[in-house]
Amino acid sequence: MKKGFDNKKYIELQSQNIRDRIAQFGGKLYMEFGGKLFDDYHAARVLPGFEPDAKVKMLLELKDDAEIVIVINADAIEKNKRRGDLGITYDLETLRLIDAFREIGLYVGSVVITCYTGQPLAQSFEKRLTSLGIKVYRHYPIPDYPSNIPLIVSEDGFGKNDYIETTRQLVVVTAPGPGSGKMATCLSQLYHEHKRGITAGYAKFETFPIWSIPLKHPVNVAYEAATADLNDVNMIDPFHLEAYGETTVNYNRDIEIFPVLNSMLESILGESPYKSPTDMGVNMAGFAICDDEAVRYAAKQEIIRRYYAALVNARQGMGEASDSAKIELLMKQVGTNVNDRPVVNAALKKAEDTGAPAVALELPDGTIITGKTSSLLGASASLLLNCLKVLAGIPDDINLISPTIIEPIQKLKTEIMGNHNPRLHMDEILIALSICAATSDTARKALDHAYKLEGMEAHSSVILSRVDENVFRKLGINITFEPKYQTKKLYHN
Numbered sequence: 001m002k003k004g005f006d007n008k009k010y011i012e013l014q015s016q017n018i019r020d021r022i023a024q025f026g027g028k029l030y031m032e033f034g035g036k037l038f039d040d041y042h043a044a045r046v047l048p049g050f051e052p053d054a055k056v057k058m059l060l061e062l063k064d065d066a067e068i069v070i071v072i073n074a075d076a077i078e079k080n081k082r083r084g085d086l087g088i089t090y091d092l093e094t095l096r097l098i099d100a101f102r103e104i105g106l107y108v109g110s111v112v113i114t115c116y117t118g119q120p121l122a123q124s125f126e127k128r129l130t131s132l133g134i135k136v137y138r139h140y141p142i143p144d145y146p147s148n149i150p151l152i153v154s155e156d157g158f159g160k161n162d163y164i165e166t167t168r169q170l171v172v173v174t175a176p177g178p179g180s181g182k183m184a185t186c187l188s189q190l191y192h193e194h195k196r197g198i199t200a201g202y203a204k205f206e207t208f209p210i211w212s213i214p215l216k217h218p219v220n221v222a223y224e225a226a227t228a229d230l231n232d233v234n235m236i237d238p239f240h241l242e243a244y245g246e247t248t249v250n251y252n253r254d255i256e257i258f259p260v261l262n263s264m265l266e267s268i269l270g271e272s273p274y275k276s277p278t279d280m281g282v283n284m285a286g287f288a289i290c291d292d293e294a295v296r297y298a299a300k301q302e303i304i305r306r307y308y309a310a311l312v313n314a315r316q317g318m319g320e321a322s323d324s325a326k327i328e329l330l331m332k333q334v335g336t337n338v339n340d341r342p343v344v345n346a347a348l349k350k351a352e353d354t355g356a357p358a359v360a361l362e363l364p365d366g367t368i369i370t371g372k373t374s375s376l377l378g379a380s381a382s383l384l385l386n387c388l389k390v391l392a393g394i395p396d397d398i399n400l401i402s403p404t405i406i407e408p409i410q411k412l413k414t415e416i417m418g419n420h421n422p423r424l425h426m427d428e429i430l431i432a433l434s435i436c437a438a439t440s441d442t443a444r445k446a447l448d449h450a451y452k453l454e455g456m457e458a459h460s461s462v463i464l465s466r467v468d469e470n471v472f473r474k475l476g477i478n479i480t481f482e483p484k485y486q487t488k489k490l491y492h493n
Helices: 007-024 041-046 054-060 074-078 090-103 120-131 182-195 218-226 238-244 252-269 292-315 321-334 342-354 379-392 403-416 426-437 441-447 466-475
Strands: 029-033 066-073 107-114 136-138 170-174 201-205 234-236 249-251 358-362 368-372 457-460 478-481
Touching (some): 007 029, 007 054, 007 201, 041 218, 066 182, 074 090, 074 107, 074 120, 107 120, 107 182, 120 136, 182 252, 218 234, 234 238, 342 358, 342 457, 379 426, 379 441, 379 466, 403 426, 426 441
Parallel strands (some): 029 201, 066 107, 066 170, 457 478
Antiparallel strands (some): 234 249
8 A cells, every 4th residue: 555654754753742741741741542552553554654563663762751551440350351353351451561561671660450449350460460570559439430520639539549659751551442541540640749749741642533634534534433333423622723723633532521621630730731632632643644645545445444344243243233334424424435445346246256255355556366265275265375376476277285285184174173164264274385385485485475465455255264364464464354154053153
């Protein structure tokens, strides 16, 4: 995809803006960090050129002055809430984040368990963290939060929370997922710091919506599509418009909570430093867009992908039909539809021609490669081999993997492992290809081109198995599915 975002410029602008905000508050800043830090693939898809770890690289520019505080909601631990894209629980995601931060040299100061009422699993997690040498603090539910400001900003509100001991100028407050209590944690710390005579401020880092581009820009609309299940809606910031006469974009939850948040800041600091939700933000992503046409196209493609994801979630009973209806309206707003995703019709036509599931992938030059279901291979595995042949310049009539290698694997699957499906999945075909590469120059050549699949678009005529879906994700291929299963069985794995 054509580059539309200057990642280097973004890191420079973003890190400098945060330094300026730290200086504004006299040397200490609590920054609520929304979205994903290490793997912001949504941003990478809608802003081609944005690197998924750009925010981390930005923080590394400030690493001598920064420390990380991870916030997790005790109720999320108790309910075993999972991160949708990785499939792991929030407590395990917290451990993963700590390891990831430490691995790149960022200091993790502590973990805060919010809404703590003595939940058994939260207690167990606290003990586990403590045994690992990680500082843990407890924050408690406050009745009538966030409306009862006199109670919240008092010794019976924020005052009951543990004071988080921090040592750096920039305290990045992040979480394994939404609803963890990042904002309340920042405000609680401001309360405690102010009581101790320490000057500190609060700011918010959210990549989307981008405040400095138009409300109905496809990049901002793509954010609405991504959060359709949360009922997030982009809006013109009325507070910013009134204060400065300038039109900026924010989203409904920040705009709705601003009067309350502003009152809390006034109660804690004596005077609020902000006149609008936009004022609170530090995001500079809009100023690093270098090709508006490229990001518009990329964002429209993301909206279509989100539409198919919503359809599939509803089919699997994990979402509402209204989510896809909302996204369909968003597609109309930006003037796009599913026909603008070339791989969709290609996959459906192949499935119709063969009478079996099919998958299609689009190469950077617009060439469409398809894969069909056969007695040996699933459609995804077939597509993978066909793509590697094209990328490596290998004639179509050459077998990359001999049937004499595939057949013993099928026998292992069906006769020994008890699997009813003899066809090879993508992970199995990659292992078989790797084995062949030890003795075959052709197989080795094909395998050497696998990295080129990253960022390509694909579509399946049926919902794929979790195994194949994960391989597509690991290869960096943006895959979508039709909202239907290959069979009429009730159990699908």
